[in-house]
Amino acid sequence: MSQEIVNILEEKAVLLNLEVESSDEVIRELAEPLYQAGYVLESFADAAIEREKALPTGLPLMGNINAAIPHTDIVHVKKPGLGLATLKKPVTFNNMVSPDETVEVQFVVLMALDEAKAQVEMLQAIAGLLQNPDIIEAVFMAESPSKVKEILAESNEE
Amino acid sequence: MAETKRILVSCGTAIATSTVVARGIEEAMKERGINVTTRQCKASEIRSLVQEGFDLIVTTTPVPDNLGVPVIHTLAFLTGIGKEEVIEQIYQTLSE
Numbered sequence: 001m002s003q004e005i006v007n008i009l010e011e012k013a014v015l016l017n018l019e020v021e022s023s024d025e026v027i028r029e030l031a032e033p034l035y036q037a038g039y040v041l042e043s044f045a046d047a048a049i050e051r052e053k054a055l056p057t058g059l060p061l062m063g064n065i066n067a068a069i070p071h072t073d074i075v076h077v078k079k080p081g082l083g084l085a086t087l088k089k090p091v092t093f094n095n096m097v098s099p100d101e102t103v104e105v106q107f108v109v110l111m112a113l114d115e116a117k118a119q120v121e122m123l124q125a126i127a128g129l130l131q132n133p134d135i136i137e138a139v140f141m142a143e144s145p146s147k148v149k150e151i152l153a154e155s156n157e158e
Numbered sequence: 159m160a161e162t163k164r165i166l167v168s169c170g171t172a173i174a175t176s177t178v179v180a181r182g183i184e185e186a187m188k189e190r191g192i193n194v195t196t197r198q199c200k201a202s203e204i205r206s207l208v209q210e211g212f213d214l215i216v217t218t219t220p221v222p223d224n225l226g227v228p229v230i231h232t233l234a235f236l237t238g239i240g241k242e243e244v245i246e247q248i249y250q251t252l253s254e
Contacts, residue, residue, distance in 0.1 A: 059233055073171060
């Protein structure tokens, strides 16, 4: 199932052990390589930040690490792709289902989606990934973007 | 129960989380022998869409609760936390 993530994960947008101070910052850090590599328009970063304020994507998970899945309207996306960041220290996002609550996040997947139905497997794969604290920990410990891809591809066999 | 239940699945943009949730609900209810159709929408569209007649709303974002249709708020299809419980809750609500 994770093959879909591997296919669409842009290695240049895999940022490990990133040190940032805010959710805005991590969104910008991930959006930039996606923009440079032709996945999204320049407007994507601002749009994702705005959307995060209105409709937050923080997800409290079961392990030690919480996640966020920022994304925005398809109009800012040229082709589907994913950016992934593991953060050196937690950054505050708001909780998707209760936006008044905060979530301390260290695992961010920036999703550039251009159309839902086409990406349903990818979205399900991300949900599967989030539901597996062992994979999240493994990605966290990875030394390189290609190692991350390897971990996700291998988790396919589970 | 031959009748197909209609579920409105809502999230922020109607492309990402609602897709995962809709798929999760469809699969879970199929296993329990309930036919469902799901319709994805943004939270902002709920008020107008609910007129079309739904048996349940499942959402990942806050929505008004005086819609006349049961509403379940959950992240369980994304995070896995409480998934069995929410599936049970959905099943119970649709079985009423």
